[in-house]
Amino acid sequence: QVQLVESGGGLVQAGGSLRLSCAASGSTSVIRRIGWYRQAPGKQREAVAIIWRGGSTTYVDAVKGRFTISRDNAKNTVYLQMNSLKPEDTAVYYCYADRLITGVEYWGQGTQVTVSS
Numbered sequence: 001q002v003q004l005v006e007s008g009g010g011l012v013q014a015g016g017s018l019r020l021s022c023a024a025s026g027s028t029s030v031i032r033r034i035g036w037y038r039q040a041p042g043k044q045r046e047a048v049a050i051i052w053r054g055g056s057t058t059y060v061d062a063v064k065g066r067f068t069i070s071r072d073n074a075k076n077t078v079y080l081q082m083n084s085l086k087p088e089d090t091a092v093y094y095c096y097a098d099r100l101i102t103g104v105e106y107w108g109q110g111t112q113v114t115v116s117s
Helices: none
Strands: 002-007 010-013 018-026 031-039 046-052 057-059 067-072 077-082 091-099 105-107 111-116
Touching: 002 091, 002 105, 018 031, 018 091, 018 111, 031 067, 031 077, 046 067, 046 077, 046 091, 057 067
Parallel strands: 010 111
Antiparallel strands: 002 018, 018 077, 031 046, 031 091, 046 057, 067 077, 091 105, 091 111
């Protein structure tokens, strides 16, 4: 089992920055990829940024150049640095991970990010 706990959400004005953190615990050695999804009201959950076991990263087009995902392996923590935030970034952000071989998915409880115009 893997447990994921997010922190760092909040309210920010457009153009501002926030950093989300996701602390992983449990069987972290079996994680294949870890990252962030978000879900805005009335919309489907979408992948925002993912970091793979080998270190490569992927981003949804809407955040490229503004968001950066990183990890601290010693702390088993993944970060999402969000700059130049826009009102359309408003959503609940969820930390996500999946497991090697089985693909079992793990989710955090979510953290609200609200960007005011």
